Each structure stands twice: as C-alpha cells, then as structure tokens.
Amino acid sequence: MIARPTPDGPAPLLRLRDVRKTFPTGPGRRAGRRTVLDGIDLDVDEHRCVVLVGSSGSGKSTLLRVVDLLEDVDDGQVLLDGVDVADPWVDADAVRARLAMVFQSYNLFPHLSVLDNVTLAPRLVHRRPRSDAEDAGRQMLARVGLADKAASYPDQLSGGEQQRAAIARALVGGPELLLLDEVTSALDPELVGEVLDLLLDLRAEGTTMLVATHEMDFARQVADEVVFLHDGRVHERGTPAEVLDAPQRERTREFLRRLR
Amino acid sequence: MSDGWVPSERARERAAFRRAQHRRALAVAAVATAVVLAAVVAVVTTAPGWERAREAFFSPQRAWEVLPEVAEGLWLNLRVWVVASVVGLVIGLALAVLRTSRIPALFPARMLTVLYVDVFRGVPVLLVLLLVGFGLPALRLEWLPTSAAFLGGLAILLTYTAYLAEIFRSGIESVHPSQVAAARSLGLTRGQAVRKVVLPQAVRNVTAPVASMLVSLQKDSGLISILGAVDAIRAAQIATTGDYNFTPYVVAGVLFLLISIPLTRLVDAWSARQGWRGSLRGVSGAGVVR
Numbered sequence A: 001m002i003a004r005p006t007p008d009g010p011a012p013l014l015r016l017r018d019v020r021k022t023f024p025t026g027p028g029r030r031a032g033r034r035t036v037l038d039g040i041d042l043d044v045d046e047h048r049c050v051v052l053v054g055s056s057g058s059g060k061s062t063l064l065r066v067v068d069l070l071e072d073v074d075d076g077q078v079l080l081d082g083v084d085v086a087d088p089w090v091d092a093d094a095v096r097a098r099l100a101m102v103f104q105s106y107n108l109f110p111h112l113s114v115l116d117n118v119t120l121a122p123r124l125v126h127r128r129p130r131s132d133a134e135d136a137g138r139q140m141l142a143r144v145g146l147a148d149k150a151a152s153y154p155d156q157l158s159g160g161e162q163q164r165a166a167i168a169r170a171l172v173g174g175p176e177l178l179l180l181d182e183v184t185s186a187l188d189p190e191l192v193g194e195v196l197d198l199l200l201d202l203r204a205e206g207t208t209m210l211v212a213t214h215e216m217d218f219a220r221q222v223a224d225e226v227v228f229l230h231d232g233r234v235h236e237r238g239t240p241a242e243v244l245d246a247p248q249r250e251r252t253r254e255f256l257r258r259l260r
Numbered sequence B: 001m002s003d004g005w006v007p008s009e010r011a012r013e014r015a016a017f018r019r020a021q022h023r024r025a026l027a028v029a030a031v032a033t034a035v036v037l038a039a040v041v042a043v044v045t046t047a048p049g050w051e052r053a054r055e056a057f058f059s060p061q062r063a064w065e066v067l068p069e070v071a072e073g074l075w076l077n078l079r080v081w082v083v084a085s086v087v088g089l090v091i092g093l094a095l096a097v098l099r100t101s102r103i104p105a106l107f108p109a110r111m112l113t114v115l116y117v118d119v120f121r122g123v124p125v126l127l128v129l130l131l132v133g134f135g136l137p138a139l140r141l142e143w144l145p146t147s148a149a150f151l152g153g154l155a156i157l158l159t160y161t162a163y164l165a166e167i168f169r170s171g172i173e174s175v176h177p178s179q180v181a182a183a184r185s186l187g188l189t190r191g192q193a194v195r196k197v198v199l200p201q202a203v204r205n206v207t208a209p210v211a212s213m214l215v216s217l218q219k220d221s222g223l224i225s226i227l228g229a230v231d232a233i234r235a236a237q238i239a240t241t242g243d244y245n246f247t248p249y250v251v252a253g254v255l256f257l258l259i260s261i262p263l264t265r266l267v268d269a270w271s272a273r274q275g276w277r278g279s280l281r282g283v284s285g286a287g288v289v290r
C-alpha cells in the first residue's frame, strides 16, 4: 500500500490522488453533471499549512468538504495516514472525529449557547465528562477572545465573534487536521492578525492545516504551500513567494491582478 | 452609556413627538372601538327578535342552574384533551422522525406511516369518530375499553397525531442541511446529530403551529359527545331538552373560550420567548423597525 513516513522530511498526513467530484446541474434524473474537481493531487504534510486559493466557485469549499467526508467523491483517493478514507467501508464518523472544519458560513448551532456549541463534540464524541469538557471549552474560548461570551447564543454575537466561536468549536477536540474555509472573511484587520497568530501558534504546536482563503496577505503569512485551483485542477503550486509573487502561468497572474 | 449624558434638545424634541404620536394612537383606537361596539349593540338590541333571543340564549338564572353540570362535562373534555395531547405529541414526533430516517430496516414502518398520515388527514374527523366509535366495538375485542369517552378520544387522537406528525416533519425539514454537516463534521453520528442538533431546532421552529393544533384539539374534544360521552356539549344538550332554552350551549361555549383564549395567549408568549432563538438572524436585522 502507501508508504509510511519517510525518515527524512515530514510525513504526509493527507494525500489526495486524482480526486474527481461532479455535481448535478439541476434537479431530476436527466440533469447533466458539472465537474468541480477534475483530478486533484494534493499532499499536506504533518505540521504544515497548505492554502487553497482560486476564484469563487473554483471548488475550494468542495475540496475541504470532500476531505471531511461530507461529500462522496466520484473517483480517486483521499488518503489519511495512508488509509483511503473515501472507501465506503471506512468508519466515517471516526475519521471526522479526528478532523475539524470551520465552515465558510460558521454553521454554529443556534439553539445552543456558545459554550455548549464548543463542548458538544467533546461530550458526545469523545465522551468527556461535562465539567472536564467545559473547562477545555472555556480555555478555548478565552484563547479566541470570547471568554465573556460563553453563555451567549450565536444570534447575539457579531459576525466576527461567530467566526471565532466556530474556530473554538473546531479546535477544542485537538484535531489532527484542521480544515478552514475563509476563516477571516468576517474579521477586521486587527482580528485577522489575532486569528493569524492563533493559527501560527497551532501550527507550532503541531496541528496540520488545509485552508481556503481569498486573502492573499493571509495566505502569504500562514502558508507553507499555496495551491491555485482553476477549472477543477491544480493550476499552479509552490511556496507563497513562488505562486503569489512570481506566478509562472498566465491564469494565475490574471487572478492575482484582479484581486488588486 | 456614559453616566453624564444629558439628552440634547434634539433628543427631547423627538421623545416629545413620539409621546404625542402614542397618545394620538391610543385616542384613535379608543374612539374606533367605542364606535364599533355601539354599532353592534344597536343592531342586536333593535332586532325584532332580540327580547325572545335574550330569554332563550342569555338567561342568567338558567346559566347559573346548569353551570355545575356543564362544568363537570368540561372536566371530561379536559382529561381527553390532556391525554390526547401528550400521546399525540409523543407519537407524532416519533412518526416524523421515523418518516425522515433512512434506516433500511425501517422501510416498511416508513411506508405505513405515510399511509396512515395520508388516510387520517384526508378523512373528515366526524367520519373517523363514527367509524371508531361504532366500528371498533363491533370487533368485540375483550381488552378494548368501549366507553364513549375512550373511543371518542381515540378517534380524535388518531386524526390529530397525523396532523402533528406532518407538522413535526416540516419542522425537521426546515432545519438547514448545513447544520447536519456541522454536526457530522464534529464526529457526531447520524443519530446524535438528529437528537442534539436537528430535533431541538425542528421543535422550536414549529411551536406555533403545534400549539394551535393543541388549542384546536381542546375544542374538538367536544366531538366525543356525538358518541354519547357526557362532556360539556352533551351536558348542555341534555339540559336544553324540555324547555327549549339554549342558554346551556352558551354556557358551554363560554367555558371553552375561558380555556382556549388564555391557552392561546400563554402559548404565544411562550413561543415568543423561545422562538427567537430558533434561527440565526443577523445581529443588525433583529431591531424594531419604525
């Protein structure tokens, strides 16, 4: 099967091999299918941060959802620690419990307080006693600057606070791989700086990250590798300096030019 | 929110304007109410048959006489209502969950649920009542109670459970799939996601329609009188035989109202307090619009 960690260099925690994903173009059985991911190869090494960029609709969120097993792939492999978790006989709940995702639209649970949002998985999935889970939850909330919002409900938070609550919810279980979808979109520059510091800390602690973003400054600071998606494929990849400052391909240049 | 704030001239002017507007609104409402009431009283009391109608429907003396019997009947309505509500809520919710579940082994149960809901929502309550009330005893099942109150309650329960199941199902379907995605992403199983994330939101989303169903169930508990159960309506009917004074019916009506109106208000207040947490609204969208 797939080779285990090589002695020199970091071990690949996640590998995507030739991943294909299509969506129906409309309702009904006669609708056609639109290819969103058209043979993606991607490696995320342990303790590394890979950033996905690309225009709106290029499939960044879809890719993250595929990795989190929220979508089935049409073809290809999603290898986590060498195990193909796209195989339907793999226990998906167990895989998802090892990963964490922060959604583009936060998806906080409106009927639960912020603290209960954060402690739901520790209590139900990791079977930690409530007091234990709540201690961990409060610590995590303090870390994202929401210590005084533990008892609030999501609809009483500002957009940026909701986003940070979603980050705390994802982090509290100590995930092996963190999937972040536009985590800075609702934050002001000061908070972006704070979240960035948080992510850099996490990476230093060994968390592996796959991040989708529209913010190139953010990508530049947090990424070990930048991957530019276009037309369902990896169009260009490299260090932030390579891809963002000296892009090799015309389409990448155009994308970056439009952003300015 | 600084403590030294003194309202500016502008703020005081606005406040004065709003007070004046409020006073005018109250005055307009009072005058309008008085005019309508006066008109109704005038029309009713000048009607040629008013004197006789008042005697036949609103005789205070007769009302006082029959109050104990009708109230005792109402006690039966209330018991039927409470039992049918509790059982209907539990089974209705269970059927809704069953219908939206995807467990293959439950496929036959799912089909039966669909059939049950379709049939009992499509047949008039009155018909269900007659079929259950006269049909079931004909089967001569030893273990089945045959009192009119039981059979009538059962018939109403069958109909209302079908409606409640549909309401709960719409509530379950109103919870956005992204909520399930978030729960599953955290590692929750399908069952955990349903119990902890979908159902609490589904139930909150449908408190208003469920509550109005229960109020209407309270009212329809009067239908058991058709099978001969001595509830408020039947008691009133018995009291009218002989003297053709219909005041007992009015007494029964007033008693039903005395229960259903406060009940409606109570439920409104409760769901207003609960309901706002049912869905994520933007922080800026939740204010009062002038």
Ligand SMILES: Nc1ncnc2c1ncn2[C@@H]1O[C@H](COP(=O)(O)OP(=O)(O)OP(=O)(O)O)[C@@H](O)[C@H]1O
Residues within 6 Å of the ligand: A023, A024, A036, A054, A055, A056, A057, A058, A059, A060, A061, A062, A063, A104
């Ligand atoms: N459930 C779905 N059914 C049908 N089409 C879908 C579905 N989910 C995504 N798509 C389509 O897949 C494409 C990629 O969507 P995706 O959300 O992955 O883009 P994205 O790169 O995250 O965009 P953005 O930067 O705007 O967030 C879009 O064209 C979208 O319409």
Ligand SMILES: [Mg+2]
Residues within 6 Å of the ligand: A060, A061, A062, A104, A181, A212
């Ligand atoms: Mg996206």
